[in-house]
Amino acid sequence: MARCLSFVNFKGGVGKTSLAVNIAAYLAQSKGRKTLLVDMDPQSNASQWLLQFKLWQKLNEKPEHTVYAIFLDKDHNVGQNLIQAPVKKADGQIIIGKLDVLPSCFKLMDLEHEYRERPGVPYYHHFYHHIGIFFPHYEYIIFDCPPNLYRGSTCAIFASDEIYVPCNPDRMSYTGFSYLIRKLQQLRSNLNMTVANIGTRNPAQVRGVIMNDGNPRANYTVIYEEFEILIARLRQEAPEVLAADFRIIEPMVRSYEDARKYAYMEKPVTIKRGPLAEDYREVAEYIDALD
Numbered sequence: 263m264a265r266c267l268s269f270v271n272f273k274g275g276v277g278k279t280s281l282a283v284n285i286a287a288y289l290a291q292s293k294g295r296k297t298l299l300v301d302m303d304p305q306s307n308a309s310q311w312l313l314q315f316k317l318w319q320k321l322n323e324k325p326e327h328t329v330y331a332i333f334l335d336k337d338h339n340v341g342q343n344l345i346q347a348p349v350k351k352a353d354g355q356i357i358i359g360k361l362d363v364l365p366s367c368f369k370l371m372d373l374e375h376e377y378r379e380r381p382g383v384p385y386y387h388h389f390y391h392h393i394g395i396f397f398p399h400y401e402y403i404i405f406d407c408p409p410n411l412y413r414g415s416t417c418a419i420f421a422s423d424e425i426y427v428p429c430n431p432d433r434m435s436y437t438g439f440s441y442l443i444r445k446l447q448q449l450r451s452n453l454n455m456t457v458a459n460i461g462t463r464n465p466a467q468v469r470g471v472i473m474n475d476g477n478p479r480a481n482y483t484v485i486y487e488e489f490e491i492l493i494a495r496l497r498q499e500a501p502e503v504l505a506a507d508f509r510i511i512e513p514m515v516r517s518y519e520d521a522r523k524y525a526y527m528e529k530p531v532t533i534k535r536g537p538l539a540e541d542y543r544e545v546a547e548y549i550d551a552l553d
């Protein structure tokens with residue numbers, strides 16, 4: 263059964279997609295873990311990155327061929343929408359055989375206001391029933407979430423066992439973090455955790471903060487110290503939200519132009535060696551070593 267991880271932060275541009283893409287790619291390529299990346303963001307950045315823009319553009323015109331199929335009136339089989347091993351060389355040779363993608367589309371934005379729940383079935387239960395078909399076939403399912411905590415993120419969080427919070431090493435990030443934990447606490451108490459025909463889910467816990475996009479030459483000691491004080495307080499105020507082994511994951515992922523360059527090349531950074539690939543490797547190894 264897959265370990266399901268969500269990369270969540272309502273703050274935009276902190277590195278959710280870069281981390282989801284590269285950690286998924288590393289786990290699949292270097293650790294040999296069968297991995298599915300589910301793009302839950304209507305911006306579709308992970309899909310554009312991994313599928314190549316042209317293929318994604320075609321899918322974007324047909325939402326029934328993306329993750330959005332789950333929310334369409336007709337019962338589409340979302341299993342057919344998997345893009346298997348999309349990371350390839352120009353000649354079509356597969357680079358990462360164990361990484362599949364369930365793509366997103368702009369239309370996923372309408373999940374917020376157009377999708378009507380079926381009587382007695384909350385939207386996130388509906389999602390869980392459909393996404394659950396993938397669970398037995400993967401070791402990891404990684405959800406790249408949009409920069410909000412609306413329906414798309416709620417579906418991903420509900421289906422996940424673990425949450426990772428990408429942050430930047432700045433004050434805005436850590437003030438946002440305490441609000442995020444309170445929102446997750448609220449979400450836990452509002453969600454109906456018992457799914458018809460499946461059983462009761464254990465709510466996902468936050469297992470780590472991943473500091474991203476830090477200047478390799480800067481000293482962030484003060485920010486880390488303040489963050490640790492905040493975390494100690496949150497452990498008291500929201501103990502159920504933070505996992506017992508929660509921590510700020512080491513190392514911080516440093517800021518390198520490769521993040522943008524490889525997204526433009528439509529390849530994960532981790533397919534080649536380099537300092538940024540090395541940071542992603544260490545974070546992925548840390549996550550993989552957790553039970």
Ligand SMILES: Nc1ncnc2c1ncn2[C@@H]1O[C@H](COP(=O)(O)OP(=O)(O)OP(=O)(O)O)[C@@H](O)[C@H]1O
Nearest residue numbers: 274275276277278279280409475516517518521522
């Ligand atoms: N370690 C890094 N070094 C340099 N640039 C980075 C790094 N990580 C991310 N970036 C850049 O920062 C921008 C935002 O990153 P990304 O898209 O991963 O964030 P996000 O949290 O997914 O954003 P959104 O909230 O819009 O979904 C991108 O241009 C990306 O290339």
Ligand SMILES: [Mg+2]
Nearest residue numbers: 278279303307
């Ligand atoms: Mg993103």
